[in-house]
Amino acid sequence: xxxxxxxxxxxxxxxxxxxxxxxxxxxxxxxxxxxxxxxxxxxxxxxxxxxxxxxxxxxxxxxxxxxxxxxxxxxxxxxxxxxxxxxxxxxxxxxxxxxxxxxxxxxxxxxxxxxxxxxxxxxxxxxxxxxxxxxxxxxxxxxxxxxxxxxxxxxxxx
Numbered sequence: 001x002x003x004x005x006x007x008x009x010x011x012x013x014x015x016x017x018x019x020x021x022x023x024x025x026x027x028x029x030x031x032x033x034x035x036x037x038x039x040x041x042x043x044x045x046x047x048x049x050x051x052x053x054x055x056x057x058x059x060x061x062x063x064x065x066x067x068x069x070x071x072x073x074x075x076x077x078x079x080x081x082x083x084x085x086x087x088x089x090x091x092x093x094x095x096x097x098x099x100x101x102x103x104x105x106x107x108x109x110x111x112x113x114x115x116x117x118x119x120x121x122x123x124x125x126x127x128x129x130x131x132x133x134x135x136x137x138x139x140x141x142x143x144x145x146x147x148x149x150x151x152x153x154x155x156x157x158x
Contacts, residue, residue: 015063
């Protein structure tokens with residue numbers, strides 16, 4: 001990753017850094033410490049996480065960083081009712097992402113929702129035949145309120 005930063009800054013290549021679920025990089029993990037089983041490792045103690053966070057620093061050029069935050073990511077001690085980037089990252093870590101440019105992701109259109117349902121059926125995520133009917137599709141779309149993540153959660157439980 002260090003080489004990528006140097007080559008990008010030298011103009012030899014362009015780099016896109018994409019991180020999904022960035023907020024887990026500052027939380028506690030499920031891994032327990034060998035010396036005290038009651039304590040867990042912080043994610044920042046792992047070298048892989050440290051390297052990815054280093055890619056987010058603004059000391060190199062010739063690239064872009066795109067990150068998402070995940071409200072359903074397991075972050076111990078977090079309030080599960082929070083879902084905005086500032087709430088999920090906390091003020092300190094949100095400031096590290098400056099300049100923050102939010103990108104609105106709209107809800108599924110009817111056509112996109114039907115395409116997703118058909119994909120789920122094709123991959124056997126949905127095993128009930130009723131999802132292939134017009135009424136079944138409308139019910140799934142109505143239950144999910146056109147929300148991609150909710151559609152997935154509802155569909156895999158059908």
